[in-house]
Amino acid sequence: MKSFPTKLLNGYREFIDGRFQNERENIRDLADKGQHPSTMIIACCDSRAAPEMIFSANPGELFVVRNVANLVPQYAPDGRHHSTSAAIEFAVKGLGVSNIVVMGHGRCGGIQAALSAADGNKLDEGDFIGKWMSQLGPVAEQVAAAGIMTEGERQTALERVGVRQSIKSLRTFPYISALAEEGKLNLHGAWFDISSAELWVMDGETGDFTRPETN
Incomplete structure (x- = not known):
């Protein structure tokens, strides 16, 4: 050993x-x-985009769950194993967080895989990543078909669209939807550029991403 x-x-x-x-x-x-964190962050597994580093967080300040491409599946209490959904349930019902942030990032390998599959390069049927990334199937196909965009533009576009879709999926959880309507839980989207360390924040009304003031 x-x-x-x-x-x-x-x-x-x-x-x-x-x-x-x-x-x-x-x-x-x-x-x-x-622990009594006020914020949950759903981020990618990518070792280059650690939320605790990006937000200079101390122990106990952030409740973080990471998966491939920071995806949130739709609410599906079907008896199967749902690690991300379980973490969300614990954060909201157990810890009482008041903010959930879905944070995507540039150069995401999972998003690249989704775009590749949309271009016809199918991953093996038994591959976990392929099945996981199929959640973005329809939107990935739309982005991949945008021939006027460069490869890099399509990548960034789907990374951000994926964040919006995960926010939408969060609202399929009944207790999240109810708390959000009551103003007790806020849902946020963000995107981090690994190369430049730029943080872009999603507007909850329009879905657009803009850079917040840092000065």
Whole structure:
């Protein structure tokens, strides 16, 4: 059996000697009193787009679930395993978050796969990613068919459309729809450019993405 990755052990030592020492009281309070984050973030698994880094979050501030291409499936209590839906249910019903943010990002491999499939390059029928990304099937086909757009423009377009579709899927959860209508739960969309570190925020009314003021 191979040894535990050295880089991870070195990182842990740095954490113990540095951040843990500086935040010891806060971390112990979280252990004793539990977590009370106000925001849930649904992000991609991509190692380059970590929400905690992007938003400079401390322990206990964000409840994060990550999956391929930050997708939210529609509400479907069919008895099957739904990890993202389970996390959403816990965040809303168990933790009482007041904000849910769906954050996409540039150069997303899952989105690239969806576009490739829409162009006729089908993934294997037994492939998990292929089945997961099929949630974007119809819109991916529309974006892929936009020949006037460059490959990069189609990629960015579907990354952002995917965020809008996930927001729409969130509203199929009855308790989310009810809390949103009561003004007790806010749904947000965002898109992060890995190369430039630009954050774009979705307008809840129009669906357009704009850059917020950072000064």
